[in-house]
Amino acid sequence: MSPLALPHRARTFLRAPARWSVVAAIPIVALLPLVLTDYQVTLADNIGIAALVTLGLVLLTGVGGMTSFGQAAFVGIGAYSAAVMATFQPADLPFGLSFFAGSPIAGLVLGLVITLSVAGILGAITLRLSGHYLPLGTIAWGLSLYYLFGTIEAFGGHTGISGIPALSLFGITLDRGEELFRLIWGVVIVAVIVTLNLLDSRPGRAIRALRGGQIMAESMGVDTFRAKMTAFLTAAVFASIAGWLYAHTQRFVAPAPFSLQAGIDYMFMALIGGVGQVWGAVVGAATVVMLKEWLQDLLPHLLGRVGNFEQIVFGLLIVVVMREMSSGLTGRLVEAVRARLPRVSIAPAGADLAAVEPLPRCPMPPRGTTILEARGVTRRFGGLVANDDLSFSVAAGEILAVIGPNGAGKSTLFNQLSCVDAPTSGEIVFRDRRIDGLPSREVAKDGLARTFQHVKLLPTMSALENVALGAHLRGSDGIAAAMLRLDRAEEASLLAEAERQLTRVGLGEYAAAEAGSLALGQQRILEIARALASDPCLLLLDEPAAGLRFREKEALAELLGRLRAEGMAIVLVEHDMDFVMELADRVLVVDFGRQIAEGLPAEIQSNPAVLEAYLGGVE
Amino acid sequence: MTALAPTTPPLLSVRDLSVSYGPIEAVSGISLDVPEGHIATVIGPNGAGKTTLLSALMGILPSRGAITVDGVETSSPTIARMIAAGIALVPEQRALFATMTVEDNLVLGGFRRHRDPHYDADETLRDVYGRFPRLWERHRQLAGTLSGGERQMLALGRALMGKPRLLMLDEPSLGLAPLVVRDVFQIIAELKRTGVSILLVEQNARAALKVADHAYVLELGRVAMEGPAAELADDPRIVAAYLGKTSRHQEMLTA
Amino acid sequence: MNMQIVMLLGQDGVTNGAVYALLALSIMLVFSVTRILLIPQGEFVAFAALTMAAMQSGRAVQLGWLVFALAVVATLMDAAKVWRSKGREPWPHGTLGLLAVAALALVLTKVLPLDRIGMFAQALLTIALVVPLGPLLYRVFFQAIAAAHSLVLLIVSIAVHVALVGTGLLMFGPEGGKTEPFSDAFFEIGPAMIASQTLWVIAATLALMGGLWVFFGKTLYGRALQATAVNRLGAELVGISPDLAGRASFTLAAAIGVLSGILIAPITTIYYDSGFIISLKGFVGAIIGGLTSFPVAALGALFIGQAEAFSTFWASSYKEVIVFTLLLPVLVWRSLAHTRVEDEE
Incomplete structure (x- = not known):
């Protein structure tokens, strides 16, 4: 680690237990085969392979909130590629592959290439769709591939391919149980490290942000489709590698272990282990594999018949798990341990900030220049006109408050200004560029940042990481850099920036606290810090003072005043009129989607049209 | 103004009702009564907790405190229970x-x-x-x-x-054109004549105060003022509750 | 390929397609009312078909035990709920009736000479056995988590399916079952022989769809279910409880499943785990309908039936691959039609 990243090391203590557990795992993996029986080693090999697949699901489902029941099909692709490359005669292989016949590395690469293509296509068509299409798509796909493995004659139909030679890598032959054990668990550990690295990085935060709502993530500049694809492909790659290991461990492949049922079993492993925990993958895989062995011995005795009766137990177990514990076994343990640990808070990081390369900032537009202009913005929903011909502008270094009764169309307006929604007619110009109809992450690039009426934070992530998500567009290191830990200098800068913004809004001492543990008022302020981390020149604040106590409101007003003095433009929707009238430079009043008044706060308070909008007609 | 006869038992009686969203109390210790055949109104600015109050009374949101319907007391009722109570x-x-x-x-x-x-x-x-x-x-x-x-x-x-037996209306005038608003309030007045008790939540304070018998003004989740509707109608504090108190126009409005 | 084969395959496609259309309808009904993707839909089909087959071949019918056990669990859950509320919650009606039906059906399957009571009585008894399974599954597995995230509902749905398939193996064994056709007659229309079973399937499907149309359009309960699908809060405010709507939709799903099972049992050999593949084709139909449009889903299901029949002829071993791969172009189309980023509920 470079000296630049040093101060950061102190700050990633949240991840530290996970990292230490990796270090502890290495000697265990090295020594365990010495004490286990052959049968136990074989069982442990199976657990390791299953854990690798499940780890992908933890990333996909637990972190990214997507569901796949088709992981077994990717394992199958990896296993069949390995089997084909290892056993086929060069003449039987397609041109171009024949040269590599017999090479296990070629089998691995072939499996990965096919897996990535298949997952890429499947992801491209299902990941944009909401909710249920991905799981249903993976079910159909998992079934198709399973039938395909069973029908292709060259693959030996349902009898499969046997006679796969022992794995030989770089001249070393791995044919004993303990050697394979070390290989498999070595791969698992590497995969855990890579996953932890990914989660603790800029692209990892983007994946974790998926569960906080995609509108929020896109508004922070995250390309949510890309983030989903990253998680999906990573999970598929883990499964494919597991398949390659499987083929070389069993020395035999047949369609059965790659059926949809197996895909469902992997999902069960992830659920039982607790989908939110990286090590949960190992716990879940171990629980299911061992329980299955035991039940397969026990149940036929009990029932006097042979069959997959353990599935009844697993099905019911999952029902109970889903009902009783939302975060699984390890999740519960982690909770229990965490409850006993004292809450650590991070020391003020004044000294650290100097050591880290600060992020470059965009120059603010000169005070007084118009930076946002709405021209005749109209938004219809069916017959309802939510915004009717709204025109106004905001200049740098100015605070514009938008007020109006409930249902006046303020939130609709905000969504259009931040490009979450597009107007039916009219134009929105931001920094001399027409933005209506653009995706929201595009305008985030230009320096527009917002907060949400209903707070959209990632409750289990630290306050610091939540704010760092706001700086997403100020970094550029990708997935590979993140997995290999080559992103540390940039990551340190991003986190330092996040910490600077947290301190600026007065939440510095909460940097390590989980965002969900903060009071609602603090969460709103945290959203402002997140918006500021994107280095904006226009801030859209949706009810920033709601739920704040009097002192907190004063502090917020003071902060917004300072930002205005720095030249930032601020548009806010707020119901607390004392707050609005003291702070705003101008007030825009909307009623029935139309602007009924615009002017200085004092003018607005005595405007008869405004009085009527708020208090009703006098008749 | 309809004077409340002390003998009329309230159809709905709420004591010390609080509703929380996580750590935040959106409604704090509200008490109110709706006597049989009367219209009670709850007015207040946006975000005062009016809709939250109704949701809790209907059993949509969990709450703390006592809700008494027709002499039968419950706490944090279910929707089915409130429907069964009429x-x-x-x-x-x-x-x-x-x-x-x-x-x-x-x-x-x-x-x-x-x-x-x-x-x-x-x-x-x-x-x-x-x-x-x-x-x-x-x-x-x-x-x-x-x-x-x-x-x-x-x-x-x-x-x-x-x-x-009791109709709870959440902002019936919301999003309606002024002429239609007048119609809606006429209908509310007629309903009262046919014996339906009404709890009316409104932001259109003037119209609500005109039709109601008794009024509660909600501010930041608490009852800031209450009294006979006709008396509150002219109270300048209501204007301040809606449009802010800090302006120097406050004095002008009170004057 | 001559005209005769085309007619024969077309016939197969229509009968299967009709059953898939029924299942698609049922899946969408349950989904729109409860947000649950009813993966165990296929188990109703398989259990019905295998129960009929067991009766006809004189083997013991074990399904009654499962239904009775679930009814006992459901009753205990109700009792626990009433007890915990300290008597403030009324005893929910419905479960006790199901317990009675389950007990009666169980006794009947044990005392009647099942292979000699005739096909009609066998079908009635099968219906009495399988239909209570619907509301019981809802009560036992879904009622308590009805408000959970839809992903949780999907996972529980799959878990229930997995447990049911295992139970199916226990009850019916690994052998397949096929029943007698309702009648053996063939009709000659032009160059084609139309099996009377085909006509039975088409007639029963049309009758069931008509019945559902009347139920949803004309009856209060049908409209109540529709209302729940349209606006959950509104339905709850007029007194349609989510529990009631959930149980009713699961009852309908089980009823549609059992009829599909009885219809398809004389045509195809059904195994304890065949239900999933059959209902998945219903799912493909439902996805074609975007999980919202009944007519489009029904047409989609008919198309799946045809695709399956003709791929059996040309590439029989790739039949399932072709059918499920057909889902991909549908998803592509849905994906292209879908442009804006949305938040999940």
Whole structure:
């Protein structure tokens, strides 16, 4: 680690237990085969392979909130590629592959290439769709591939391919149980490290942000489709590698272990282990594999018949798990341990900030220049006109408050200004560029940042990481850099920036606290810090003072005043009129989607049209 | 002004009701009464907790404190329980069955009484059509195609189909044109005459105070003021509650 | 390929397609009312078909035990709920009736000479056995988590399916079952022989669809279910409880499943785990309909039936691959039609 990243090391203590557990795992993996029986080693090999697949699901489902029941099909692709490359005669292989016949590395690469293509296509068509299409798509796909493995004659139909030679890598032959054990668990550990690295990085935060709502993530500049694809492909790659290991461990492949049922079993492993925990993958895989062995011995005795009766137990177990514990076994343990640990808070990081390369900032537009202009913005929903011909502008270094009764169309307006929604007619110009109809992450690039009426934070992530998500567009290191830990200098800068913004809004001492543990008022302020981390020149604040106590409101007003003095433009929707009238430079009043008044706060308070909008007609 | 006879037992009585969203209390220790045959109104600026209050009273949100209906006390009731007690809510978003006809919407309004042998669905339907001739004109139309005012009428009509004893209305004037607002308040006044008790939540304070017997002003989740509606109507503090107190125009308004 | 084969395959496609259309309808009904993707839909089909087959071949019918056990669990859950509320909650009606039906059906399957009571009585008894399974599954597995995230509902749905398939193996064994056709007659229309079973399937499907149309369009309960699908809060405010709507939709799903099972049992050999593949084709139909449009889903299901029949002829071993791969172009189309980023509920 470079000296630049040093101060950061102190700050990633949240991840530290996970990292230490990796270090502890290495000697265990090295020594365990010495004490286990052959049968136990074989069982442990199976657990390791299953854990690798499940780890992908933890990333996909637990972190990214997507569901796949088709992981077994990717394992199958990896296993069949390995089997084909290892056993086929060069003449039987397609041109171009024949040269590599017999090479296990070629089998691995072939499996990965096919897996990535298949997952890429499947992801491209299902990941944009909401909710249920991905799981249903993976079910159909998992079934198709399973039938395909069973029908292709060259693959030996349902009898499969046997006679796969022992794995030989770089001249070393791995044919004993303990050697394979070390290989498999070595791969698992590497995969855990890579996953932890990914989660603790800029692209990892983007994946974790998926569960906080995609509108929020896109508004922070995250390309949510890309983030989903990253998680999906990573999970598929883990499964494919597991398949390659499987083929070389069993020395035999047949369609059965790659059926949809197996895909469902992997999902069960992830659920039982607790989908939110990286090590949960190992716990879940171990629980299911061992329980299955035991039940397969026990149940036929009990029932006097042979069959997959353990599935009844697993099905019911999952029902109970889903009902009783939302975060699984390890999740519960982690909770229990965490409850006993004292809450650590991070020391003020004044000294650290100097050591880290600060992020470059965009120059603010000169005070007084118009930076946002709405021209005749109209938004219809069916017959309802939510915004009717709204025109106004905001200049740098100015605070514009938008007020109006409930249902006046303020939130609709905000969504259009931040490009979450597009107007039916009219134009929105931001920094001399027409933005209506653009995706929201595009305008985030230009320096527009917002907060949400209903707070959209990632409750289990630290306050610091939540704010760092706001700086997403100020970094550029990708997935590979993140997995290999080559992103540390940039990551340190991003986190330092996040910490600077947290301190600026007065939440510095909460940097390590989980965002969900903060009071609602603090969460709103945290959203402002997140918006500021994107280095904006226009801030859209949706009810920033709601739920704040009097002192907190004063502090917020003071902060917004300072930002205005720095030249930032601020548009806010707020119901607390004392707050609005003291702070705003101008007030825009909307009623029935139309602007009924615009002017200085004092003018607005005595405007008869405004009085009527708020208090009703006098008749 | 209708003086409250001390002998009238309240149909709905709420004591010390609080509702929290996580660590934040949106409604804190509210107490209010709706006597039989009366209109009580809850007014207050946006974000004061009015909708939260109604949701808690209907059992949609969990709450702390005592809710007494007709002398029977409960705490944090379920929706089914409040419906069984004869309470109906017309929510702010109306919650109509948009892809079904006006008549189907109304018929379903009587669903809660469909096992009641004394309930005559056809007669009640005729009654509602008599009250809202506009709904009869449109009875085959899909609810989603109605105008804002008609939707409000349908929502009211659907609630009345269940023959409630207490009607809770959440911002019935929301999003309606001024002329339609007048119609809606006329309907509310007529409902009172036919003996339905009403708890009216409104941001249109002036219209609400005109039609109500008793009023509660909500600010930041608490009852800031209460009193006979006619007395509150002229209170300058109401204007301040809605548009802020800090302006120097405050003195001008009070003067 | 001559005209005769085309007619024969077309016939197969229509019968299977009709059953898939029924299942698609049922899946969409349950989904729109409860947000649950009813993966165990296929188990109703398989259990019905295998129960009929067991009766006809004189083997013991074990399904009654499962239904009775679930009814006992459901009753205990109700009792626990009433007890915990300290008597404030009324005893929910419905479960006790199901317990009675389950007990009666169980006794009947044990005392009647099942292979000699005739096909009609066998079908009635099968219906009495399988239909209570619907509301019981809802009560036992879904009622308590009805408000959970839809992903949780999907996972529980799959878990229930997995447990049911295992139970199916226990009850019916690994052997397949096929029943007698309702009648053996063939009709000659032009160059084609129309099996009377085909006509039975088409007639029963049309009758069931007509029945559902009347139920949803004309009856109060049908409209109540529709209302729940359209606006959950509105339905709850007029007194349609989510529990009631959930149980009713699961009852309908089980009823549609059992009829599909009885219809398809004389045509195809059904195994304890065949239900999933059959219902998945219903799912493909439902996805074609975007999980919202009944007519499009029904047409989609008919198309799946045809695709399956003709791929059996040309590439029989790739039949399932072709059918499920057909889902991909549908998803592509849905994906292209879908442009804006949305938040999940």
